[in-house]
Amino acid sequence: MDEISTAVRDYIIREYVQEGDDREVTDTTPLISSGLVDSFSMVSLLRFLEKEYAIHIPDADATPEAFDTVERIVALVRSFQKVEVGSV
Amino acid sequence: MSFTDAVRNSYQADIEGIKSTGLFKQERYIHSPQSSDIEVEFPIGSALRKCINICSNNYLGLSSHPAVIAAAHAGLDARGYGMSSVRFICGTQDIHRELEKRLTEFLGSEDTLLFPSCMDANAGFFEACLNEQDVMIADRLVHASIVDGMRLSKAVQDTYKHSDMGHLEEKLREHQDKRFRLVITDGVFSMDGDTAKLADVVALAEKYNAMVFVDDSHATGFIGRSGRGTHEHCGVFGKIDVITTTLGKALGGASGGCVSGRRELVEMCRQRARPYLFSNAVAPVIVAGTLKVLDLISATTERRDKLEWNARYWRGLLKEAGFDLREGDSPIVPVMLYDAKLAQDFARDLFNEGVYAVGFFFPVVPKGQARIRTQLSAAHEKHHLDTAIEAFKKVGKKHEILGLGKKELVAKFAA
Numbered sequence: 161m162d163e164i165s166t167a168v169r170d171y172i173i174r175e176y177v178q179e180g181d182d183r184e185v186t187d188t189t190p191l192i193s194s195g196l197v198d199s200f201s202m203v204s205l206l207r208f209l210e211k212e213y214a215i216h217i218p219d220a221d222a223t224p225e226a227f228d229t230v231e232r233i234v235a236l237v238r239s240f241q242k243v244e245v246g247s248v
Numbered sequence: 249m250s251f252t253d254a255v256r257n258s259y260q261a262d263i264e265g266i267k268s269t270g271l272f273k274q275e276r277y278i279h280s281p282q283s284s285d286i287e288v289e290f291p292i293g294s295a296l297r298k299c300i301n302i303c304s305n306n307y308l309g310l311s312s313h314p315a316v317i318a319a320a321h322a323g324l325d326a327r328g329y330g331m332s333s334v335r336f337i338c339g340t341q342d343i344h345r346e347l348e349k350r351l352t353e354f355l356g357s358e359d360t361l362l363f364p365s366c367m368d369a370n371a372g373f374f375e376a377c378l379n380e381q382d383v384m385i386a387d388r389l390v391h392a393s394i395v396d397g398m399r400l401s402k403a404v405q406d407t408y409k410h411s412d413m414g415h416l417e418e419k420l421r422e423h424q425d426k427r428f429r430l431v432i433t434d435g436v437f438s439m440d441g442d443t444a445k446l447a448d449v450v451a452l453a454e455k456y457n458a459m460v461f462v463d464d465s466h467a468t469g470f471i472g473r474s475g476r477g478t479h480e481h482c483g484v485f486g487k488i489d490v491i492t493t494t495l496g497k498a499l500g501g502a503s504g505g506c507v508s509g510r511r512e513l514v515e516m517c518r519q520r521a522r523p524y525l526f527s528n529a530v531a532p533v534i535v536a537g538t539l540k541v542l543d544l545i546s547a548t549t550e551r552r553d554k555l556e557w558n559a560r561y562w563r564g565l566l567k568e569a570g571f572d573l574r575e576g577d578s579p580i581v582p583v584m585l586y587d588a589k590l591a592q593d594f595a596r597d598l599f600n601e602g603v604y605a606v607g608f609f610f611p612v613v614p615k616g617q618a619r620i621r622t623q624l625s626a627a628h629e630k631h632h633l634d635t636a637i638e639a640f641k642k643v644g645k646k647h648e649i650l651g652l653g654k655k656e657l658v659a660k661f662a663a
Contacts, residue, residue, distance in 0.1 A: 178409055195615035200395050201388050201407045 164213070164234050171208050172230065176201065187231045192224040202227060209233070215240040270588060271611075276604075281312035282501060284627045288604060299604040300632050302622045305497035307470050307579055308541075308551045309627025315544060316500050316537045323536020331529040335362075336518075339529030347535050350542050351508055355468070355493070356476060356486045359514040362535075364527045366465050366494035366505030367393040372521030373461070373492065374401035374430075377513050381427035385419045387411065387444070389437050391463055398432070410437075413448045420456035429458035430489075435478030436466040439613050439621065441580030443471070446482035459489040465505075466580065469498030469545055470552040470626075489513065495534065500541045504530040551626040555579055558624045558633065565637040566622075570650035572657060579624035582608075583640070584617070586654065587661035591618035594643055601639035616658070 165187055173185050176196050183189075183196070191197045197205065206222050209215065217240060226236050266272045276290035282304060287296045310316050323343070333339035348360040363369040370393040374384060382403040386394060389410045398405055404426065408416040416431065423429055431453050433444045446462065453460045464477040468491075472480025479488045490509035495502060507517050517524060545551065559579040566573055566583060574582040585591045591607030598605050598620070609618035644650040649657060 176409070179412065195610060198388075200386075203405050204407060207406075 164237055165230055167212065168209070168233050168237075169230050172197070172205070175204060175208070185230070187234075188229050190228055191230075192228045197227065199224065205233075209237055213237050213241060270592065270609075282306055283312050284309070284625060284629070284632050286604065288599075290599070297599075297602070299599065299602050300636050301604045302624075302628075302632075302636055303605045304501075304623060304625065305466070306501050306625045306627060307498040307555055307623070308545065309555075309625050310498070310541050310544065310551070311501035313500075313541075313544070316540050319540030320533045320537035323539075324533045327532035327536065329533065330531055333529065334525065334527065335529045336525065341529075341532060341535070343532060343535045343539065344529060347539055347542075348506070350539060351506055354476060354542060354546065355464075355491050355508045356479070357488070357491060357508040358511040360506050360508040361514050361517050361521075361524060362530050363505045363507065363521075363524055364530060365496065365503055366463065366492055367396075368523030368527065369492040369505045369507045369517075369521075370394045370397040370463060371400065372397065372523040373490065373507055373513075373517060374398050374403065375522070376520035377516045378403035378428065378430060380404070382430065383423040383426040383428075384430050384432055385416065385423065385458075386432035387434065387437075389440070390432060390434050391438060391465070394432060394434075394463060403430075411442070411445055413445060413452065416449070417452055417456070420452060420458055424456065429453075429456065430461055431458050432461045433463075434466070435462045435464035435468075436471060436578045436580065438466050438580065439582065439608065439619075440574050441466075441576040441578045441582055441621075442574070443467075443478055443481065443576070443578060446478050446484050446488075450482075450484045450487050460487070461490040461492070462488050463492045465492070465494040465497055466578070468493040469541075470555050471578065474549055475545055475552040495530075495538050499545075500534075500537050502534045502537060504534050504538070555624060555626040558626065558628050561630070562622065562624055562628075562633050562637075565633060566640065569637060569641050569644065570652070571640070571644065572653055574619075581622045581624065583620040583622060584654065584657070585619055585649070585661075586616055586657050588618045590647065590649075590661050591620060594620055594647065597643040597646060598639055601642060603636050603639040 169185055210217060226232055276288050278286050278288055279296055280287040284301055286299055286301045288299050289296055327341055331339040344362060348362060351360040374397045378401050380402040383406060384398050384403050385406045385408060387410055388407045406419055408419050431449055436443050450460055467478045469475050471478050479485045490513055492507050495504035507514055563581050572584040585594060588609035591609050595605055595607040605620050605622055608621050
C-alpha cells in the first residue's frame with residue numbers, strides 16, 4: 161500500500177504541480193475537486209496507473225470521485241489488482 | 249414524451265443548483281454598437297447606463313469602424329444576405345475563396361478554410377486529420393473548444409503543464425512510437441494573457457518530429473510587429489503547421505473562424521471536418537467586412553501600435569494603484585482577486601461606477617484564481633483608461649485590497 165501510495169503521489173507531483181507552486185500533496189489532498197487535476201489532464205494519470213500496475217481501469221470506474229485523492233486512487237488500483245489475480 | 253411537471257422540476261432543480269453555487273450567468277443588454285463607450289441595460293428593465301467597456305475582444309476597435317460597416321453594406325448589396333447552403337453544395341461565393349486566400353497570405357500559411365466560428369474549426373480539425381495511430385499533446389490551458397475537439401478525435405490524448413517545455417519534451421519522447429505527433433497550444437492564453445513559448449515549441453517539434461497547432465484567436469491582427477500573430481512575435485512565422493483563428497475578435501468581431509496551414513491538412517478539413525460540412529457558409533456580409541478589415545490592418549500598423557500603447561499604459565496604471573496583476577505583455581490584463589465572491593462583487597461595484605468588466609472564477613479559471621479580466625482595445629482613448637482606473641481605485645479601496653499581494657489577498661478572503 162505504501163509503495164503504491166508513494167509512486168502515485170510522486171507521479172502526481174511530477175505530472176501536475178506547476179513549477180513555483182509550493183502546494184503539498186498528501187494521501188488525502190483533493191486532486192480533482194481542488195482543480196489540480198481535471199478531466200482533460202486526468203488521462204495521463206490513468207495511462208500511468210494502467211501501465212505501471214498492468215491493469216485496465218474501465219471508463220465507468222475512472223470517475224472524478226475515484227481519482228480525487230491519492231488514497232482513493234490506491235484503493236482503485238488495488239481493487240483491480242485483486243480482480244486480475246482472481247481471474248487467473 | 250411530453251415535457252411533464254416532473255421533467256420541468258428536474259431542470260428547475262438543476263438551474264437552482266447553478267444559482268446556489270454562484271455560477272449562474274446573466275446577459276446584459278447593450279443598446280449601442282460595440283465600442284469603448286456602450287449603453288447597458290442591467291438589471292433587465294432598468295434605465296440604460298453609460299459605461300466604459302473594458303472586457304470585449306474588440307482589440308483593434310474595428311467592430312463598428314465606418315469603413316468596415318460600409319464594406320459590409322456593399323457586400324450585402326452585391327452578394328445578398330444569406331447563402332441558404334453549406335459550402336460544398338451551393339454556399340461558396342467568389343468572396344469566400346478570396347477571403348481564404350487573403351487570410352493565407354496574412355497568416356503566412358499554405359491554404360485556409362473558413363468555418364462558422366473558431367470553436368467549429370477547433371471542433372472539426374482533430375477528428376478530420378488524426379486517427380488512433382496519432383497523439384495530440386496539448387498545453388493544459390488551451391481553450392475549451394480545443395478540449396472538445398480533441399475529445400471527438402480517435403487519436404491518443406495527452407497534455408503538458410502550462411508552458412513547461414521540459415514537460416512537453418518528456419511527452420514528445422514518450423510518444424515516439426506514434427505515427428504523427430501534434431503539439432497543441434494557444435498563441436495567447438485567453439484567461440492569463442500570457443504568450444506561448446512558440447520558438448521553443450517549434451524547436452522541440454523539429455527535434456522530435458512533431459507538427460504544431462496554434463489557436464491564435466487572441467493574437468491574430470495585433471500580436472507581432474505587423475500583427476500577423478504569435479508566430480510573428482516569436483520569430484517562427486511560416487513554421488506553424490496549423491493555425492486556427494477567429495474573425496470574431498480583432499478582425500471585425502462579427503463571427504466566423506478558420507483553419508489555416510499545410511495544404512493537405514486544410515484539404516482534409518474540407519473533405520472531413522463535420523462543422524464545415526454540416527453548417528452554413530459564413531454570411532456574405534461578414535466576408536465582405538472582413539476583407540475590408542484585412543485591407544485596413546495590412547495598410548498600416550497604427551491600430552495595433554495604439555493597442556500596444558494602451559495595454560502598457562493600463563498595466564502601469566493598475567500596478568501603480570496597487571493591484572495584483574498576471575505578468576504579460578498582451579492586451580489581456582487580469583486583475584487577480586483569487587476569491588470568487590470578491591470577483592463578482594468587484595465587477596458589480598465597477599459597473600455601478602460606470603466600468604463594464606467581468607469577474608471570472610471556477611470553472612472558467614482554476615479554483616482560487618478568480619479575477620477581473622480586463623481587455624484593451626485600440627478604440628480606447630487615454631481618457632477612457634484614466635476614468636476607468638479611478639473606478640478601479642475606488643472599488644479597490646472599498647474592498648481594502650490595494651497594495652495586497654497574492655498571499656495577503658488569499659488570507660484576507662479565506663474566512
